Amino acid sequence: MSTLRVLCRDQPRRSIALATNDCVLEITQPHVDNTRSGPAKNQDANRYLLEAFFRSSEDLQGYRVLGEGWGTLGLISLNNDVFICVVTSSSRAATVRPGETVLKIENVDFYCLNRSDYEYGEDYQTQSRFAAEDIGSDELNDHKDVITDHPFLALKRLLSDGSFYYSRDFNLTDRIQDRSTTSSTFGIDGLNKDMLWNSYMIDPLLLFRSRLSKHEQEKLDGSRILTSVIRGFAGTLAIPASALQVSHWASNLPSSLTIISRLSSRRAGTRFNSRGIDDDGNVSNFVETDTILWSPPGITFSYTQARGSVPIFWEQTPGLIPGQQKIEISRSFEATQNAFEKHFDFLELNYGAVHIMNLLSDTKNGELALSSEFRKHVAKRSAAHQGESSTSFDHHLLRMTDFDFHAEARGPLGYEVSNLIYDLIKRALNGFGYSLIEGNNPEKSSLSDRNQRDVPRVILQQEGIFRTNCLDCLDRTNLVQTIISLMALELYLNQRGGNMVPEIRMRHSALWADNGDALSKVYAGTGALKSSFTRHGKMSLAGAFADARKSATRLYVNNFADKARQNTIDILLGRLNNQVPVELYDPVNDIVMAELERRAEEYTSSRNIRIWAGTFNVNGRGDGTTTDLSPWLLGLREKEGDNPTLVVVAFQEIVELSPQQIMSTDPLPRMTWENSVKDCLNEYADRFKTNRYVLLRSGQLVGAAILVYVREDALNDIKNVEGSVKKASKSYPRFFTMFTNNTIKTGLSGMAGNKGGCAIRLEFSNTRICFVTAHLAAGFANYDERNKDYATISSGMRFRYNRSIEDHDAIIWLGDFNYRIGLENQEVRQLIKLGELGKLYEHDQLNLQMLAGRTFPFYSEGIIKFAPTYKYDIGTDNYDTSDKSRIPAWCDRVLWKGAGLKQIDYRSANLKTSDHRPVLSLFDCAISIVDETQKEKLNRVLYDQHRSKLRTIASGNLLDDDNDDDVLLPSANSLGLPPPSSDRQKWWLDNGPGARSNIKPSTQGDMPNIIGRSNPFAQSNEPEWIKPQTLLEVASSNWSIAKPQRPQKPTTLIQQLTPAKTNMAQYSDVGAANNRDRELKPRLPPQPPTWGTDHLTPEAERIQPRHASADLLDGDDPVMEKWKPLLPHR
Known part of the structure; x- marks a missing residue:
């Protein structure tokens, strides 16, 4: 039977109440027009008032029942409506120990806080216009007016897919070894946010809880209204007492074997949308798995493993041919090391020593490149930690074992070759040990013993962890982790005098096969491959056919469904750029936020960084890489040894525009230019013994490329670097956007990449910066096409979480924009000779189009003091002398936008290897740095100060912004006034004077003087009270008024008009x-x-x-x- 009731009251304002037997959470909508049936348009529509009442829900009057459930996952805003999510159906998935049950969510419901439209039509899954997979799809949003009757349908389907779990008995987000010593404590304060999947939804409620008193917090926790969920797998199988042959265990009760897997929410996503690592050290598909054996004497064995994507920056594009999806490493070794270190710092802090099981292939090019980079990072970290004491004598802090699973499985043993792993890791396994906890014995001799739970006693702790990875961290990983788990369990039983009997092995394999299928469905959309071998210990024909079917299904899901699935996951985790969290209105918090903003200088600082930006159209010539680039790359140095913090280099036409090159991207020329630029920069840095540069990120769209270098000392300040070079494969009408993450094709009707743009964005401390390079349409008269190219790139380019180019604090565009000068050829050349650049600029197409507001709105460009950069005879200073005799023009430009950007210089460089001259510009960029620790400390102090001043809150007026200034007025009691009213309590009706006046006349029978005193607040000689007879006499005299006269007609009659005859x-x-x-x-x-x-x-x-x-x-x-x-x- 459910323990939670969902109640609703429509008047005087809509309220939703979550009620248990002794606790009620009431959420009231703001002051909005209740007559409107559409979504609330108010900018404060996401603000709600939450009140907690610790009394019986039977006291609630005027409420009707909407539904029943087990707990709430939190609040979320969808399409300007706000919903509360409630778990309405769940089933028992696992029992870790007696009194510790894990429940699987079977169904959730969403209840709207601001309108009742969604309460009607319970079969919304069939009535909705689109399937859940279509909701949030960019293609639908771009081409149709998507009007979904139930915006929560995609989330409902996701949360009800059987991969989400919760517990009402213990903190499921932590492994058993890390829990509080008192296992009965339901530790909301200790939730592990890494494994919590409803953090975005539940955070407003947890913030509200943190402001309650300790006693109120305990009551709210005891109601179990607030529910924390993980995603992954949980399952338990009973083991008969006869199978667990341990001599000193004399109990006849069965034992239980449990597998719990927790998928991290930090870098969550689907297979091809989430790969590698991020700047905070979080990796894709990171899963923490516990193998737990509880036995009746109250002994709990547990063993923890982890899996996760290769911890470097890499990406993979989906494709229709299995095994042909291209793998690309997106950052250099130096730019990756910082994130790599953060990841393994996290592992060592939480688990101790780490042993890496790398199952990637040594023959496949993509996997070989990943393994090579992985080994280099491990070697560098190990070398840096030499001499440090190890966790145990059997293991160092970090070791790596390579096991090419596919190559080994091709032999006669097949998948059974995985058992060879035993000899490779036996020493490390013994060194790590396992966790052993004593307590929770159900066989108590007395009633008092049964009423008081045992306090668990830690006997042994696991001192290290195996981190296993393959490419997807699914099939190969699951098989190897099964073997490691079995080895640890066997080690434990042998040390306790028991044996690994086939019955235990069979149940263990069945649980791990279920675990592998569940994790694979979350990440790849199907069950795990090779699960037949995991389950039965051998590969059957039926298992082979099942694997083929799963592979085909994965192909479909990854190419056609994962985009929508990723969008739904991002909505759940609150990652989308336009998502607004629900705010539980707190007047004290509003005051604190306003004061925090006023006192921002106490926790915010700023500093300037120098950004060098340059662009060069190399005309498809490769000999430029061997040329001295220092006149360009080292230009604008104010003093010797002066190195900018960021160096942004853009190239165009780095490959010859042949049909083969246009239809596909050759990365080799880009990589050659990367090395040439890096060598030039670092030779200068070494000469003056300053910090060297590392390649942070690069991107390429056929002939266009952008490279971002950063000084080594600034790497720790940079995060969230994005910029994929994935290319679309469809063709659209001319100038219709084709994009993936940061490349847009515009030329040849969008079918190829000879024209277009690519971008790289990053966050430097708390400042968001975006760099865009573009190669726009050519041709003297095609300025309108160039305007369209800009619009296509600017509006169509999207980064993760739907970020656009304009969603940044500083933006720099650089490239070959191809705008020309609107004068005759001879006139242009003559003005150049005379140095009349101002007259030329007056006829520059980009200048004129920007002045007219037709392109690059609100962007700026520095004063041009250099000659047109196009078109030269290669190797000379002469403009085009060929038969075509191109008109010189400023094709190569650098534009910028952002309040924190200040351009220092803007010029061209004298490199003669191309028909273009390179352009370079220098910027100062103001970087904002927020000290989050100091900000949180100040926030706490201010909140405590203002809360102490707030004596009484008028709940009926809390949501009026106009009343914010009145919140800290003297309390009503101090002024001798009754307490303020609310929707439930009205002082004039509850234990107080009546609503009617009780003033009595000075003389019995007198009446108020309603005639003589027109203004009761002004001084008057008229009496306040009057005899009834006097009142009648005054009234009779005033009513003797002459009858009004009818108005006279005007002396001049208005011309009589007749209707016109109309044909x-x-x-x-x-x-x-x-x-x-x-x-x-x-x-x-x-x-x-x-x-x-x-x-x-x-x-x-x-x-x-x-x-x-x-x-x-x-x-x-x-x-x-x-x-x-x-x-x-x-």
């Missing part, structure tokens, strides 16, 4: 035909006002001629043109 055939336009009814009726002159003659206007002033103009309506009678009524004078 309808003369009307040939729609406007005239629509006036047919008006023309057939007699037209009457304006009548005099009916309220008297004092305000009549003389006819000469009242009637004015109206001239035929735009004010004349179609079909106006010419007679009516002679007069125009005026409003009467006031």
Whole structure:
């Protein structure tokens, strides 16, 4: 039977209450127009008032029941409506120990807080216009008006897919070894946010809870209204007492074997949408798995393993051919090391020593490249930690074992070759040990013993962990982790005098097969491959057919369904750029936030960094890589040894534009230019012994490329670097956007990449910066096409979580924009010789188009003091002397936007290896740095100060912004006033004076003087009370009023008008035909006002001629043109 009721009250304001037997959480909607049925348009629509009452829910009056459930996952805003999510159905999935049950979510429901529209039509899953997989799809949003009847359907389907678990008995987000020593404690304060999947939804409720008193917190926790969920797998199988042959265990009760897997929410996503590592050290598909054996004497064995994507920056594009999805490493070794270190710092802090099981192939190019980079990072970290004491004598802090699973499995043993792992890791396994806890014995001899739980006692702790990875961390990983788990369990039983009997092995394999299938469905959309071998210990024909079917299903899901699945996951985790969290209104918090903003200088600092940005169209020539690039790359140095923090280099036409090159991307030329630029920068840095540069990220779209380098000392300040070079494979109408993450194709109707743009974005401390390179349409007269190219790139390019180019604090565009000069060839060349660059700039197409607001709105460009950069004869200073004789132009430009950007210099460099001259610019960029620790400390102090001042809160006015200034007024009690009213309590009705006045007259029988005192607040000689007879006499004298006179007619009669004869055939336009009814009726002159003659206007002033103009309506009678009524004078 459910323990939670969902109640609703519609008046005076809509409220939703979550009620248990002794606790009620009431959420009230803000002051909005209740007559509207559409979504709330108020910018404060996400603000709600939450109140907690610790009393029986039977006291609630005026509420109706909406549903029942087991707990709430939190609040979320969807399409401007706010919903609360409630678990309405769940089933038992596992029992870790007696009294510790894990429940699997079977169904959730969403209840709208601000309107009742969603309460009708319970079969919304069949009535909705689109399937859940379609909701949030960019393709639908781009091409259709998607009107989904139930915006929560995709989330409902996700949360009800059987992969989410919760417990009402213990903190499921932590492994058993890390829990509190008192296992009965339900530790909401100790939730592990890494494994918590409803953190975004539940955070407003947890913030509300943190502001309650300790006693109220305990009552709220005891109600189990707040529910924390993990995603992954949980399962238990019973082991008969006869199978667990341990001599000193004399119990006849069965034992239980449990597997619990927790998938991290930090870098969650689907197979091809989430790969590698991020700047905070979080990896994709990171799973923590516990193998737990509880036995009746109260002994709990547990063993923890982890899996996760290769911890470097890499990406993979989906494709229709299995095994042909291209793997690309997106950051250099140096730019990756910082994130790699963070990841293994986290592992060592939480688990101790780490032994890596790398199952990648040594023959497949993509996997070989990943393994090579992985080994280099491990070697560097190990070398840096040499000499440090190890966790145990059997293991160092970090070791790595390579096991090419596919190569080994091709032999006669097949998948059974995985058992060879035993010899490779036996020493490390013994060194790590396992966790052993004593307590929770159900066989108590006395009632008092049964009423008091054992306090668990830790006997042994696991001192290290195996981190296993393959490419997807699914199939191969699951098989190897099964073997490691079995080895640890066997080690434990042998040390306790028991044996690994086939019955235990069979149950263990069945649980791990279920675990592998569940994790694979979450990440790849299907069950795990090789699960038949995991389950039965051998590969059957049926298992092979099942694997083939799963592979085909994965192919479909990864190419056609994962985009929508990823979008739904991002909504659940609150990652989308336009998501607004639900705010539980707290007047004290509003005051604190305003004061925090005013005192921002106490926790915020700023500093300037120097950014060098340059662009070069190399004309498809590869010999430029061997040329000295220092006149360009080392230009604008204010002093010797001065190195900018960021160096942004853009290239165009790095490959010859042949049909083969246009239809596909060759990365080799880009990599050659990367090394040339890096060598030039670091040679200069080494000469002056300054910090060297590392390649942070690069991107390429056929001939266009962008490279971002950063000084080594600034790497720790940079995070969330994005910029994929994935290319679309469809063709769209001309200039229709084709994009993946940061590349847009515009040329050749979008089918190829000869023109377009790519971008890289990053966050430097708390400042968001975006760099965009573009190669726009060529041709003297094609400035309109170039404008369209810009619009396509600017509006169509998207980063993760739907971020656009404009969602940044500083933006720099650089590239070959191809805008020309609108003058004759000879005139342009003559002005160049004369140095009249200002006159040339007056006719520059980009300048004119920007002034007209047709392209690059709100962007700036520095004063151009250099000659046009196109087109030169290669190797000379002469402009084009060929038969085409191109008109010189400033094709290569650098534009910028952002309040924190300041351009220092802007010029060209004298490199003659191309028909273009490179352009370079130097910027100062103001970087904002927020000390989050200091900010949180100040926030806590201010909140405590203002809360102490707040004596009484008028709940009925909490949501009025106009009343914010009145929150800290003196309390009502201090002024001798009754407490303020609310929706449930009204002081004039509850234990107080009645609503009617109880003032009594000074003389019995007198009445209030309603005639003599027109203003009761002004001084008057009239008495306040009067005899009834006196009142009648005064009234009779005032009512003796003469009858009003009828108004006189005006002396001059208005011309009598007759209806005009209208021939309808003369009307040939729609406007005239629509006036047919008006023309057939007699037209009457304006009548005099009916309220008297004092305000009549003389006819000469009242009637004015109206001239035929735009004010004349179609079909106006010419007679009516002679007069125009005026409003009467006031």
